Structure formats: structure tokens, C-alpha cells
Amino acid sequence: MTRHFLPGFIIALGLLALGLLVAFTVGRYPVTLAELVEVLVSRLAGRATAVPPAVENVVLLVRGPRVVAAALVGAALAVAGTAFQGLFRNPLVSPDILGASSGAALGAVLGIYFSLGVIGIEGLAFVGGLVAVAAVYVIGSLLHSRDPILVLVLTGVVVGALLGAGVGLVKYLADPYNQLPAMTFWLLGSLAATTVSDLLPLTGPVALGTIVLIALRWRLNVMSLPEDEARALGLATGPFRIAIVAAATLVTSASVATSGIIGWVGLVVPHLARALVGPDFPRLIPTAALLGGGYLLFIDTLARTAAPVEIPLGILTAVIGTPFFIWLLAGMQRTWS
Amino acid sequence: MLALKPDLILDVGSVNPTYISLADRVQQQTGIPYALLDGRFEGIPGSYRTLGALIGRREQGESLARNAEDTMKTITQRVGSIPPDRRPRVYYARGPRGLETGLGGSINVETIELVAQNVAGGTRGGLANVSIEQVLLWNPDVIITIDQDFAANVSSDPAWAPVAAVRAHRVHLSPKLPFGWVDFPPTVNRLIGLWWLAKILYPDLFPDDLRALTHEFYARFYHVTLSDAQIERVLAGRD
Numbered sequence: 001m002t003r004h005f006l007p008g009f010i011i012a013l014g015l016l017a018l019g020l021l022v023a024f025t026v027g028r029y030p031v032t033l034a035e036l037v038e039v040l041v042s043r044l045a046g047r048a049t050a051v052p053p054a055v056e057n058v059v060l061l062v063r064g065p066r067v068v069a070a071a072l073v074g075a076a077l078a079v080a081g082t083a084f085q086g087l088f089r090n091p092l093v094s095p096d097i098l099g100a101s102s103g104a105a106l107g108a109v110l111g112i113y114f115s116l117g118v119i120g121i122e123g124l125a126f127v128g129g130l131v132a133v134a135a136v137y138v139i140g141s142l143l144h145s146r147d148p149i150l151v152l153v154l155t156g157v158v159v160g161a162l163l164g165a166g167v168g169l170v171k172y173l174a175d176p177y178n179q180l181p182a183m184t185f186w187l188l189g190s191l192a193a194t195t196v197s198d199l200l201p202l203t204g205p206v207a208l209g210t211i212v213l214i215a216l217r218w219r220l221n222v223m224s225l226p227e228d229e230a231r232a233l234g235l236a237t238g239p240f241r242i243a244i245v246a247a248a249t250l251v252t253s254a255s256v257a258t259s260g261i262i263g264w265v266g267l268v269v270p271h272l273a274r275a276l277v278g279p280d281f282p283r284l285i286p287t288a289a290l291l292g293g294g295y296l297l298f299i300d301t302l303a304r305t306a307a308p309v310e311i312p313l314g315i316l317t318a319v320i321g322t323p324f325f326i327w328l329l330a331g332m333q334r335t336w337s
Numbered sequence: 338m339l340a341l342k343p344d345l346i347l348d349v350g351s352v353n354p355t356y357i358s359l360a361d362r363v364q365q366q367t368g369i370p371y372a373l374l375d376g377r378f379e380g381i382p383g384s385y386r387t388l389g390a391l392i393g394r395r396e397q398g399e400s401l402a403r404n405a406e407d408t409m410k411t412i413t414q415r416v417g418s419i420p421p422d423r424r425p426r427v428y429y430a431r432g433p434r435g436l437e438t439g440l441g442g443s444i445n446v447e448t449i450e451l452v453a454q455n456v457a458g459g460t461r462g463g464l465a466n467v468s469i470e471q472v473l474l475w476n477p478d479v480i481i482t483i484d485q486d487f488a489a490n491v492s493s494d495p496a497w498a499p500v501a502a503v504r505a506h507r508v509h510l511s512p513k514l515p516f517g518w519v520d521f522p523p524t525v526n527r528l529i530g531l532w533w534l535a536k537i538l539y540p541d542l543f544p545d546d547l548r549a550l551t552h553e554f555y556a557r558f559y560h561v562t563l564s565d566a567q568i569e570r571v572l573a574g575r576d
Contacts, residue, residue, distance in 0.1 A: 061495055118433060
């Protein structure tokens with residue numbers, strides 16, 4: 001069952017473009033389309049703008065970084081989800097399955113508990129995610145089994161539960177006036193405080209991980225076959241598994257460190273992409289990246305405009321993603337093959 | 338708790354039915370009297386009177402309650418001359434990025450709402466997170482915070498630069514020794530905190546000597562005599 005690539009890709013690209021347009025023009029602070037164009041044009045041309053400094057501030061320093069971060073995080077989670085769904089041969093897999101989110105969560109709440117600055121909190125979250133997955137992988141490899149994938153998943157679930165207990169303990173010990181609300185808000189996911197300086201530590205790992213996954217796109221097709229068949233086709237499954245897990249974990253940890261825990265994007269968007277362009281990975285990964293960016297852009301725009309206060313992203317992605325996913329599951333028998 | 342053998346369990350804070358039933362339970366289980374007092378700002382005099390009666394120090398409780406009432410009356414009377422919509426618009430910034438705030442009626446901003454306008458007061462509720470865009474839209478005249486890092490960095494942060502309070506250098510760091518004067522936690526220190534707030538917001542209406550008031554407050558409520566150096570340290574808002 002093949003689909004033509006181009007229509008699906010154009011749709012995904014169009015959704016991202018629409019998401020960017022909406023995200024830049026819609027917001028609590030009124031910015032008209034004319035003012036937006038004026039600011040961007042004058043920035044590119046290097047001349048002074050005619051718009052009030054407050055508007056220029058909002059576009060370049062407040063909304064701009066947030067929009068870019070939303071697109072990057074959405075793309076990163078979608079790509080990681082796609083890679084994992086192929087690697088684990090299971091459509092219910094999300095990027096959290098190996099405990100990256102739980103490890104990042106523990107790192108972040110520890111950072112908040114020890115009153116570290118924002119850089120410290122994000123750094124600990126990033127490191128926490130990487131260390132958690134590394135631990136899962138090491139433990140999983142030490143347990144010899146004919147099905148390394150299953151062992152990896154089970155180890156991920158177990159370690160994730162342990163890290164979750166650790167998060168609960170830190171929340172219990174935290175100061176209820178200051179630290180606990182900060183931890184709770186972080187764990188629900190938000191891009192509210194994104195600044196320009198947050199973009200560099202996000203872009204680097206996301207770009208690196210995505211490039212690696214795109215480079216491995218043909219191998220992913222083979223990896224999604226059962227272990228014996230993949231080996232029979234001459235693919236060294238062990239090293240490629242490590243590479244795919246490492247790349248996907250890199251992008252996931254960087255995203256979670258920036259935005260907190262946002263679920264459902266890595267689970268739902270790969271299915272959407274598959275419905276558009278089919279299960280072939282060279283087509284799937286770029287499409288998923290574009291769709292993921294557009295999807296999170298729409299949700300983040302909603303999170304910051306629906307009410308004067310911020311609605312955490314994790315809540316919105318769950319509320320929107322769940323009925324969506326049920327609808328996809330209804331038609332899944334046909335597409336997952 | 339039983340091992341400590343207290344004569345009284347004292348709890349000051351929310352008095353909604355959940356906490357009342359919890360208090361009843363603990364009292365039944367342990368047999369120790371459990372006193373639950375209202376922690377809201379208007380409840381402070383009443384709480385002191387009740388506490389004085391409970392521990393047999395009525396006169397002291399009465400004197401502290403009277404002092405609290407006098408403070409509230411003096412300040413609200415002087416501020417009363419200014420109609421509510423002409424009062425300064427204040428944004429209460431919590432957290433290292435200053436993006437957590439108290440909504441209308443929240444216990445964290447009670448004293449602010451008593452003498453000024455809370456920019457976040459349009460929505461009623463407790464604590465909430467907002468985006469910088471929302472703060473830019475509100476454009477407060479004054480920012481009150483307890484976070485040292487935020488207070489130090491906000492004037493050099495380009496995203497906050499257009500805010501009226503930042504441009505006018507009206508970002509104020511709340512004293513917090515031994516406990517916060519506005520929040521962290523919201524308790525009796527809000528009495529001297531109310532003087533501090535009033536002086537910041539209405540310097541012409543409140544020429545009173547804050548140092549003398551601080552000295553008197555700590556002597557009366559904490560039985561501690563502060564040196565001048567200590568008063569300076571407290572008023573500077575550092576740890």
C-alpha cells in the first residue's frame with residue numbers, strides 16, 4: 001500500500017507554516033500582521049523599526065523564541081516517537097518508554113529543590129534523561145535474552161517507575177510554598193518562560209539527533225522487522241539499536257529539559273504522519289518532524305491565549321491527543337501493516 | 338507527635354471544612370487539643386485574641402490584637418483617600434523568572450490588594466503562572482518580589498525592559514527575615530510588611546520612620562531587640 005509522498009509532505013509543510021503564522025500573530029499582547037512583517041523585515045534589513053519598542057520586544061524576545069522552541073520541541077518529540085515506534089515495532093510506544101522523561105523529571109525537580117538557577121535546572125534535566133536511558137540500556141544488555149527489544153522495554157518501565165518514585169520523594173520533601181508549585185508546573189510542561197538563550201541548548205542536540213536519525217532512515221526500515229529477519233538481511237542490529245536509541249534520547253532529553261514533560265506528541269504525531277505518507281521511514285521522519293512542529297505550535301498558541309494564565313502544555317496535549325488517538329486507533333487496523 | 342507530649346497543637350492557616358475535619362480527627366486520635374486559627378490577614382486580630390484565651394495570656398493576646406487592628410486601621414484610612422482605581426497597579430512576581438503570581442483574592446497578595454491594585458486581580462483564584470507577554474500587557478507600575486535573583490536581573494533583561502515598573506526602577510525586594518513580609522509564608526509579618534508596602538507605594542502619605550516601626554514590631558511580636566545593622570539587613574531583603 002503506497003501513498004504518493006508529495007501531497008502528504010506538502011500538507012505537513014503547510015500545517016507548519018500555518019502554525020507559525022498563527023503563533024506569531026495571535027497572543028495576549030496585540031500585534032498586528034503589519035507590525036509583525038515590519039519588525040521581521042527591518043531586523044533582516046538591519047535598520048531601525050517604526051513600531052513601538054514594546055511590540056518589537058514581544059515579537060523578537062518573547063513570542064519569537066517561544067514559537068521557535070515550540071516548533072523544535074514538537075518536531076523533536078515527533079521524530080523520537082517515530083524512531084522508537086519503528087525500533088520497538090509497536091504503535092503504542094512514545095519517546096518516554098525508556099525512561100528519558102522520568103530521568104529528566106528527577107533531574108529538574110532536584111534542580112528546583114536545591115534552588116539552582118534556570119541553567120542548572122535545565123542542565124540537570126538534560127543529564128538526567130541521558131543517564132536514565134543509559135542505565136536502562138546497560139541493564140537491558142546485561143540481561144541476556146533472545147528478544148533484546150522486550151527486555152529493553154521492560155527495563156525502561158521498571159526504571160521509569162523507580163525514577164517516578166524518586167520524583168515523588170523530592171516533591172514530598174520540597175518547600176510547599178516555593179518549590180512545590182514550581183515543580184508541579186514544570187512537570188506539567190510549559191514554554192512560558194522561553195528566552196533566546198534557551199534556544200541554543202535546544203537546537204544543538206535536536207539538530208544532531210535528527211540528522212543521525214535521518215541518516216539511519218533506511219536502516220530503520222530494516223530494524224522494524226523482527227530481530228532474526230533483520231540479522232538475516234545482514235544488518236548489525238546491536239550497534240544500530242544503540243545509535244537510534246542514543247539519537248532519539250538526545251532529542252527527547254533536550255526537549256524535556258526546555259519545556260518540561262509534554263506527552264502524547266511523540267505518540268500521536270507519528271500516526272498522523274503515517275496516515276499521510278505511509279510507513280516508509282525516509283518519508284516518515286521529515287513528515288513527522290514538520291507535523292510535530294505544527295501540532296505543538298497550535299497547542300502552545302492555545303495554551304497562552306485561552307486564558308490570562310498559562311495552561312500547561314502537558315494538559316492540553318493529553319486533552320486534545322486522547323480523543324484523537326482513539327479515533328486513530330479505530331482506523332489503525334488498516335494502516336499499521 | 339504523641340512522643341513529644343504537647344499541651345496544645347496550634348495550626349494557623351486555612352479554616353475550610355477539609356482542615357476542620359482533619360483537626361477533629363487528630364484531636365480524637367491523640368487526645369491533644371487542636372486549635373485551628375484563621376491565617377487570613379483580617380483574621381490576625383481574632384486569632385491573637387483566641388490564642389491569648391487558650392493559653393491563659395489574655396492581656397498579651399489582646400494587646401497584640403489591638404496593635405494589629407491599629408496598624409490596619411491607620412494604613413487603610415490614609416490610603417482610603419485615594420479611590421481604588423487611582424491606586425498603583427502592582428504585579429507580584431514569584432519564582433526565579435518572576436512569572437508566577439497571585440490572582441485576585443489569593444492569600445499571597447492580600448496585603449497588596451488592601452492598599453493597591455493587583456494587576457492579576459481580574460481573575461480570582463490562587464497562584465498561577467503567566468507569560469511575559471501577559472505582564473507586558475498589564476504593564477504594572479510597581480513590581481514586588483521576594484526572589485533576590487529576579488530583582489537583581491530584571492533591570493538588565495531586555496524582555497522586561499518595556500514594563501513601566503522596570504523603566505521607573507520600581508522593582509522592590511520584600512524583606513524576608515525571619516519570614517517574608519508579604520508572602521513566604523503569608524502570616525503576621527504582613528503587619529510590618531503593610532507599613533513597608535504603604536511607604537513604597539505612597540511615600541507622601543507615609544512619612545513614618547520604617548526603622549523605628551521595624552524595631553518596635555520585632556520587640557513586641559518576637560521579643561527581640563534588633564540592632565541598627567540588623568534592621569538594615571532585614572530591610573535590604575537579603576537572606
